[in-house]
Amino acid sequence: DQQVKQNSPSLSVQEGRISILNCDYTNSMFDYFLWYKKYPAEGPTFLISISSIKDKNEDGRFTVFLNKSAKHLSLHIVPSQPGDSAVYFCAAKGQETSGSRLTFGEGTQLTVNP
């Protein structure tokens, strides 16, 4: 039972354009969402997060949108840069989750072409 799903395994965009990465979840008890970025041969690194009481959080070129009614969140990168090419993981935390555990999606490989 995959509670966090990223349905697009890959996404390719041109440098300077917008990248939109999507994530859907099924557990209505999730109350905090995060995006991680992963380069090859490295561990994932935290990118941006959002609480379930908000619908938008922005940090520089990165914006995360949350639509609770649709159980959907998205990460927007504007403008996209070649250095943004990486695997992006969506993650979620449940209110009832002990140990602050996060549930991750499958990941989306973003390629930004010069």
Place this chain on the structure above:
Amino acid sequence: DAGITQSPRHKVTETGTPVTLRCHQTENHRYMYWYRQDPGHGLRLIHYSYGVKDTDKGEVSDGYSVSRSKTEDFLLTLESATSSQTSVYFCATGKGGANSYGYTFGSGTRLTVV
């Protein structure tokens, strides 16, 4: 000195042999986690720890055991390695507590079971 160190970085082992992966942190974080990354599955939680000698199972714990005898170290043991345990293993730590839900990840251990 890196905050989270995983050892070894790469290992090839034979089916049926025991294997222990080590995670060492200098962050003094309360929570520690072991995840495995596989294509099409993203990051899946194996085991986690919420304090010294306090551990619990994640979603894919069969065939794995863990131990945490001190805050800094979290060991993952494959009692009898199988080919299905060929994967990249990531250790992560978390401070826990309100609004501190993000993890810090190690660089990973690539394990091949032949």
